[in-house]
Amino acid sequence: MERNEALALVEPHLKAVRFEHTKRVVDTAINLAEQYGVDKQKAELAAVFHDYAKYRDKQEMQRWIEQEALPKDLLDFHHELWHGPVGALLVKREIGITDQSVLDAIRWHTTGRANMTPLEKVVFLADYIEPGRDFPGVGEVRDQAKQDLDRACWMALKNTITFLMSKDATIYPDTFHAYNDLLRVVE
Amino acid sequence: MERNEALALVEPHLKAVRFEHTKRVVDTAINLAEQYGVDKQKAELAAVFHDYAKYRDKQEMQRWIEQEALPKDLLDFHHELWHGPVGALLVKREIGITDQSVLDAIRWHTTGRANMTPLEKVVFLADYIEPGRDFPGVGEVRDQAKQDLDRACWMALKNTITFLMSKDATIYPDTFHAYNDLLRVVE
DSSP states (O other): OOHHHHHHHHGGGSOHHHHHHHHHHHHHHHHHHHHHTOOHHHHHHHHHHTTTTTTSOHHHHHHHHHHTTSOGGGGGSOGGGTHHHHHHHHIIIIIOOOOHHHHHHHHTTTTOOTTOOHHHHHHHHHHHHSTTOOSTTHHHHHHHHTTOHHHHHHHHHHHHHHHHHHTTOOOOHHHHHHHHHHHHHHO | OOHHHHHHHHGGGSOHHHHHHHHHHHHHHHHHHHHHTOOHHHHHHHHHHTTTTTTSOHHHHHHHHHHTTSOGGGGGSOGGGTHHHHHHHHIIIIIOOOOHHHHHHHHTTTTOOTTOOHHHHHHHHHHHHSTTOOSTTHHHHHHHHTTOHHHHHHHHHHHHHHHHHHTTOOOOHHHHHHHHHHHHHHO
């Protein structure tokens, strides 16, 4: 699927600011893919559709999680985490993308998971460091992304967990599994 | 089993400073048990033996984990975490304690886990706040332990995770699960 065609398919599902974010994630993901020898077309496709389900109604997402083969424990965690797994499902059903590696990159782009593929890391990291992002620590992760994909992803996960804990928020298990897993890779 | 008899059984397995720690954990656990309506004899017994395997040879603990029905992922984490699960196993085999609730309190005293029983919480917390402990945040947890067993345990877990992350250390999954679980109870 050509980039503009894909963007035209996702645009109606996003608010304008989110669509701008998506385009920056696409550019960032392509750059990271080139840098780290990841399939650029797959990175582009996953990035375009990574937030496809971002604005789905919460009750609709809950129904998909309950009815489909998605982890039920998602329902015990913040609904902000649901749009990745639900998005992967809907991008397959509604857009017809069947490449599992692309769907997985969409699925795990928010939480991460243990044993992420390079494609999953690229999309996860692009979403975290795209140039519109501005939160504590993003500069260090952006710098690290030029040097070491694994370490940059691990820093992003560590920042995320630290931030959530400072807010007394729950942490989705796949996020700390990803943290533990990548720590063993980078240390 | 009478307290002095139990202490006499554990003493040969511990260094002197660790035996003193154990006696303080026993006193603290009994106080917490009384305060929160937990069986004092069970709390006493679990506290006496909580560090039974603390000084077992690392290779011996590794063999127990490999050979017995213990989680194999322990081997991917710091060996400091092994003495709880291995201790529960050895206290059953060598001391003859068969009360599963006591063995579980020994087993989870370092990592915690989701859905801890009140007895498990008492031993976990007593180990964390006994009066010989002196590390950042212990005073707040000690104060909280007078008010709310769940919140005190959750604060201890949060402190532990924060400390480990500040050292770029891995976090055993059950510790995160305990943090998430108790957060839902206290918030």
